[in-house]
Amino acid sequence: MDTIFALATARGKAGVAVIRISGPCAWLAAERLAGVLPPPRQTGLRVLQLDGSALDEAVVLCFERGKSFTGEEVAELHIHGAIATVSAVLRALGDIDGLRLAEPGEFTRRALENGRLDLAQVEGLSDLIDAETEAQRKQALKVLSGAVGSLVDGWRAKLVRAAALIEATIDFADEDVPVDVSPEVLELIDCVKAGIAHELRGVSAGERVREGFEVAIVGRPNAGKSTLLNALAGREAAITSEIAGTTRDVIEVRMDLRGLPVTVLDTAGLRETEDRIETIGIERALERARAADLRIFLLDGADVPLIAPSAGDLIVHGKADLGAQDGLAVSGKTGEGVDTLVTLMTERLEGQAASASVMSRERHRISLMDAVEAMESARNEVLRGSDRAELAAESLRQAARALESLVGRVDVEHLLDEIFASFCIGK
């Protein structure tokens, strides 16, 4: 097994940078630079040097094999975060025989291989590193803490018990008093199915929390959509003008809306037009507005929405500064009503986010659906009578395997490259 090393902190000038070394020669390598190492899990201040020339003054921290993030022997060098210092120490480590630079996600891959994390936790860690808002941080931390594994364990135990009950009837099929286990088996299957159905309903919301919600601003030309977008963004993200038909392409601005990750879309004003480019813009506007999680219809005067609002969509009057309006009125120009609008947007999206599951990927959805399908066959076999017991038990085992693929207990080799592709070096 190679010993790998990498900068674990972000590249670029910083107060402190951490270089992580993991593998059988990690301590030996650290010792080459730092001299006598502090005891495991205790820091020591050392001068790092190679061949007599000082590299930096550093804090050194070692973890024993089996008691580290990767499960391997680990050494950390907490050095000054200067670009030149980081380069010098990385160069020195690269000169040591048997050491090589880690690939992206390779530390975490080793943690997975050594059973320190399951596959879902690896995804959770990846999401945590990418988290930009509170909702993302909370969801990712739950997943990193093993929430998916806990759900799977609970379901799996019930399916294993159901299979055992069925198998017991196979072994004792010749007995005089056959016990009918089917009520208990069906109850176990239905209980797990209900649990899985609940999580399945939350996958989309989980996905939205992970990737961000989309909110589209729609309305007629000149309603003030781009001005409103700029007010929400706090910067001049979109061009505004008194010319109707200014915005053509969809303009996306990502923001943290009171902890929720949201991309607000400014779109072309909706109207009948001969202009070919504007027509394409309007088609794009309609398409993106339909696909969005929430729409803000910005009305101009007595105007009515051009596309049908869905339940929960927000209908607001623009240019509130020009005069009194019924209902919610906002002005992108003066900021009036914008705070109330943000509150309403947050409420609507929080309503959607409330049902978010810790299962938030297409891969999770597929495994859950595979499990449900296998459980449905098992259910049918149970109902068809005791001579179908073998088939019922096999379907239950198949369901358990589908669930186990969520945490990677079954063969998931083919998933790893994809999952680790998005990791940064040093993680």
Ligand SMILES: Nc1nc2c(c(=O)[nH]1)N(C=O)[C@@H](CNc1ccc(C(=O)N[C@@H](CCC(=O)O)C(=O)O)cc1)CN2
């Ligand atoms: N300096 C430093 N800080 C860090 C990390 C790190 O690798 N180094 N982490 C990297 O992601 C995170 C913490 N994650 C960690 C997870 C497990 C172990 C670890 O040594 N686990 C052992 C011992 C547990 C214990 O002491 O209770 C184990 O599980 O056996 C260390 C860090 C965030 N902060």
Ligand SMILES: Nc1nc2c(ncn2[C@@H]2O[C@H](COP(=O)(O)OP(=O)(O)OP(=O)(O)O)[C@@H](O)[C@H]2O)c(=O)[nH]1
């Ligand atoms: N008084 C007032 N004028 C506004 C307000 N919002 C926008 N305007 C003006 O209305 C005109 C159109 O604003 P935009 O934000 O470009 O309108 P839009 O809806 O993006 O228009 P299109 O991109 O053409 O669809 C500009 O002259 C803005 O200055 C507002 O809240 N109050």
Ligand SMILES: [Mg+2]
């Ligand atoms: Mg515009």
